[in-house]
Amino acid sequence: MPNARLYKTEAVVLRQRRLGDADRLLTIYTTAYGKLVVKAKGVRRTTSRMSGHLQPLTRCMLQLAQGHTSDVVAGCETLESFQPLHEDLDRLSRAVYVAELIDRMMPEKSPGMATYRLVVETLRRLASDDGGDMVLRHFEMTLLGQNGFQPELGNCTGCGTALEPVENFFAPRSGGMVCPSCASDSGGARAMSLTGLKVLRLLQRGSYEEAARLRIEAELATELERHLRSYIVCVLERDVNAAAFMERLRREARRLPART
């Protein structure tokens, strides 16, 4: 008879926290159960057979045993280690941001294959480094859409009329764009360039390949990042810690251009 208290699932490890002497509490995003918090015993010892397979930002096959408070990792094997992410600080900081956003946005035990695929694809793109920040913008937009937080980009959220092709405003708290005449009524509305709006619409339609082909100037990239960040902070009702670290790296890279 198979042991009903053991089950298997594929997962991406999002984060780890120390627990007790040699254990860790892992937050994982699984195919079958969505986000879970599980215990990994003894993985902080150097002789642990599992620790190398359970590092954050690895995709692995897990065998889990039902426990009293949280389930326990009984076995694991790496499927994909996304090694390039662990070798470059800029890539790593972006990948950590992805993991944190999933952790904060997704409730426990609500499975979603679309989101799982999005996480894995995003990590692969970051590891191959072909799109830079656009990978993150696509990830943010798609994740928001999948969770019912798709911002309104077609009509004004104030008066409901279709947006004119002029400079409009983005108001996170109203859930999307507002036209210039409604902008003064909605708190926190900030100007959004017409090109910026077009890029966001393209991202909202979904295809990463199309978005990756765009040539985005640094100024526009910053604008998109700011708008989406303010929207995410509004949805989560809190800041995303990893974003601060990404910004710090960028700031210091400007100050130390001579680094290797």
Place this chain on the structure above:
Amino acid sequence: MNEPLTATAAPLARLIDEFYKLPGIGPKSAQRLAYYLLRMPAREAQSLASAILEVKEKVVLCTVCQNVTEIDPCRVCSDDRRDRSVICVVEEPLDILAIERTHSYRGLHHVLHGAISPMDGIGPEELKVGELLARVRSGETQEVILATNPNLEGEATAMYLTRLLRPLGLKVTRLARGLPVGGDLEYADDVTLANALEGRQEMPD
């Protein structure tokens, strides 16, 4: 917080509450410890109490290496048989003990008191990074060994420090990653095994 039980004397309840605040101590363990102390000879209890106070009073951070010490600068930093051209950077004071146990390191240390963890909002300013930079800028340092833990936070910290230290013209090295003694090859993960292959060494005669 425990409810004030009439069956428990007030000083005892207070002791239980204090133990309960400690990491890894639940309500039952707190009670057990408190009752154990109650039955302890007064002399031993006195010695425990003074040990706790002494730790808080006398132990400080070494102004050079940031390790915990009772004399400043600490014994390692003031030992002139030590090789002053090498600094080994670790996350926690306990890591120094592990490195000292090997008896194969004769350089100096530096304790960061943590590791960069972007998700928890722990950045370089929460660590003793500025102190390390000041130290290598002013001193006779030629090599910095990054001995942070081989996990995500440790690697992030090592990569971040490399960015800061390389432009200063130092040799920056990282502890090797490989197979642990007593382990089985078949259980090794790909990353460790790949690293071990890369760092293989010729057999000594």
